[in-house]
Amino acid sequence: MDSIQTKRNTEEKKRFRHWVRGALFRSLLVIVFVMIAVFFLIRLVPGDPAVMVLGEHASEASLEALRERLGLNLSLPEQFVMFVKNVFLKADTGASIKYGVSSRSLVFKYAPVTLLLVLMATLITVAVSLVLAVLAATHRDQLFDHIIRVIPAFTQGMPVFWTGLLFILLFAVHLHWFPVGGLDKGMLRGLTLPAITVAFGQIPPLVRSLRERLLEVLEADFVVTLKAAGVPSRTILFKHVLRNAFVPSLMLFSVNLSYLIGGTLVVEQVFAVRGVGKLLFEAISNRDFPLVQAIALYCAVFVVVISLVTELIAHKADPRMNK
């Protein structure tokens, strides 16, 4: 009996290790692909980085000198090899052309703002969505359910900058609950309204899919059996149904994080909050190749890590779902 147990354990461990190895390999490939894509894509944009730094009045000689210093006079393949080499051997993404300092330090400087914004927005989104979805699913086809299902139709067509502006006018200019924008009154306070704005657009589709998922579980055989066995419905909901809805909502959480990390530009702009989105936009406008590459790379790493972690948790929570 003991030996069978051990055997099963080793086999599971083996399989798990195999899975981890595969997942890591995939993640690495994704990162390499992103590096290739960003490197060539940003160089498609017309405009010379040297001119962006030295200005339109610079002499050809000084432009040439700068290009040489930045390595922009090398051929594309040479530049690419340098980029990849520096990233993998020295973990260095190069100095920002525009600001002169290392691109990594710039990313790390603005990342906390965006990360906190994304995290707050996601927490609000998931929490509110779960509550609404449970309410809708348990009050199926009653008024409450209908209201929750109709709201998304209205909010879906509302652009973020509109909702943001509305929130600013209402909560900041009129009610003075939050600052109009910026972070100088504290990061948490400054980011609350932007986070709510982001969440506002994310909640409706999430509620919809969570509700579907919950309904599926509620109709599942085991729940019906439990009900028949006289288990109180509250216990069923919290102990069994929500547990089953956990993995899918975790997945949504992860996808949401990944989607948002590169997508906060408009919110940052509307609320005058300086984060990675804004930094990216300026970097592209300045043709600051190393900075654009660094941002893309770190975003990709973030997304990949988040999805790895979620898959790992999902794997642990429900070993069946990974082969």
Next chain:
Amino acid sequence: MRAKKYWLIPAAALVLGLAGCGADTPETEDEVRFVYARKASVTSFDLHNEITENNAFAIDQVFEPLVMFDEDGVVTDYLADSTISEDGLVYTFVLHDGLKFSNGQDVTAEDVKYSLERHLEVGGPLPIEADIQSIEAVDDRTVVITLNAAYTPFYSELANFSNGIVPKDLNGLSEEEFFAHPVGTGPFMVEEWDPSGDVTFVKNPYYWQEGKPVIDHLVFRYIEDDNQLINQLKAGDVDAADEISFANAKSIADSEDTYVIASEGWEIEELFFNTLDEHFSDVHVRRALALAINREEMMQALTFGYGVTARSVLPSALRYYAGDEIEVLDYDLDRAAEEMKLSAYPDGFQTTISIASGNYVRSQEAQIVVEAGKKIGIDITINAQEIAAFRQDFKNLNYDMMINSAIADYPDANSIFAFQVDPNGFSQCYWTNYKSEEAVALMDLGRTTPDGDERHAVYSSLQQILADDVPYIPFYYPERVHGVRANVAGLVYRPNGSPVFTSVTFK
């Protein structure tokens, strides 16, 4: 389920940790802090290598030139007393007594000599155009500048921010080190600077103007979004805002909490023709389009009245403006049709107008030009390009026509003409490739003619030639509208839009 809790711990730690980062450094209460919102960040303080406003107006707080212009654009002695020789060749400057840099060190004639020479050597986007023979430091406080040829605009030109005074040899520091913590004679010093964000200035304790500046700290807050700017001003999060949009000016002016300062400026909204283009090399086509555009209506609609309809390439706020004397191609569709008939394209043609994307006003102007073109058979498509690509294209004369703006850098007519008339100059007649020997001769003459009626006559003739040849169509001179909180007094603006904070107080 248990996994969820584990995951929450780092998340909570992150939230708390990050929240801690945002805490503000407390400030002593009696220190007065003035927050000024601007739409672009300050990326450099190197006065000899800069031209754009985002940097120029910050450089103005830190460095000062020998002479300066006031709110009315009148140039006067500033850091030194000047005498100019009869023949206009020798300029003598005697520095004011006790003048100090913001680090307490005396300003000497050697510093002035070094500053101007560095500028001559660097060249830069706002070079010294006068033909300088020598710059001599005669004694500690006296500098003598000798020109090879008389050059009337020189005195005004010295008022350029790019002629500000820096310590000799940058105090032995490298350019990078010095301009990271610049030292000048201006009212403020850089306290904290994020090239992609805000700048905080602290007042210069050695400032030469008695009792100024009144405020202790000045913050340039970078706010790009227009609504955000207006709302922060309304909520009192900022004390004043640079350049609010015309559309919002009324609500700021009408509010009890805020007021606007509108200043007539040295700026021109302008349409430029590529005179190498097959269609626009034809002067009749250019004249026809100028006649087809109702500039008065355009100005009213786009500036809400905060502007002056252009009648010359020279802004009306500058001396020698001759818009009221010369004959201008004012809106007249019949005459426009006649001009088209005289041209090589009486049946019209297709062309494009280039603008920088994301600029709302330019887009509106372009749409008005499109409608005007329709009326005389010119079918125009708007080509909105990303700004860097737009610049690259027009500098290579790779465009048909474009809309852009021009601004006088210093209060002399030559500032505009040098940029827009000289085909051999850096800007090739603002990249129109317009070549008129007559105009160039007048431009040159204007540089050597002393101020007075004679110079006026020269510049009037020049403006008439430009009005007839139409290498560009000046639309209007927009005013600059600034929003200020009601409790703020003493904020003034120079006509190039540069704010002066030395007398700012809170009521």
Next chain:
Amino acid sequence: MNGKKMKPALKTGLCLMGLIVLLAVLGPLVYGYDPYAQDLTAVLLPPSGVHPFGTDQLGRDILARVLYAGRVDLSLMVLAEIAPFTIGVFLGMAAGWFGGKVDWVITLLIDTFIAFPYYLLVIVVAFVTGAGIRGIFITFMLVGWLLYARVAKGMTASLRSQEWVDAARLQGFSDLRIIVREILPNVLPQAVVVLMTDMTGLLVMIVMLGYLGIGISAPTPDWGTMIAEGQTMMTSAWWISVIPGIAVVLTGIALSFIGDGLADLWREDGF
């Protein structure tokens, strides 16, 4: 029971959409104003009898522009979805059906696109192509297919594992025949439901591009650009931005109802 209740949703959605399309197609013909005609002496007029929805900063009639913009946006919405829809469904089904290496490669591609910052792609494409419709087509072709691919993949994979597929193969049906006859009809409804939501997403993206100054180029009337241009005047001339905003929201409602209705209808019908 659920399906019956939601059928009114489908009906409402279709009616609303029909009305919007009708307005866009016939509106400009019936309504007298030219959406391009400027009157610089009648700018920013509030809604009145002469201009029911007011005028913009160039004195153009907002109603005429909103109606005409409907043509531009609705056709763009449909046309720009064709490529991502086709590519997504095709790749998704391929991944789901063949599994193994094909699945591995396609999933890798999807993951790469997810890991790539969204705005980086959008801005770079707009900068390269210049503001305008071409940029929107290319951008959406690049990012739009992901969603369809995931849905199609999941659906195909679950159908693939069912017994009847093996049975059909044993009977000698070719893979292609099974895919076209059996899989596609099951995948398409799902994809169409996604399409309804995604079209709203596309509209909102066009609005965003307008906000960033890289949307549809002037003077072509378009809801997105109108909203973006009017947003600085929200407090002084609300109608410029709010009226086209309502058009977008209404279109979103119609599409959402249709999507919901279809989903319920098809769920009831079979699977």
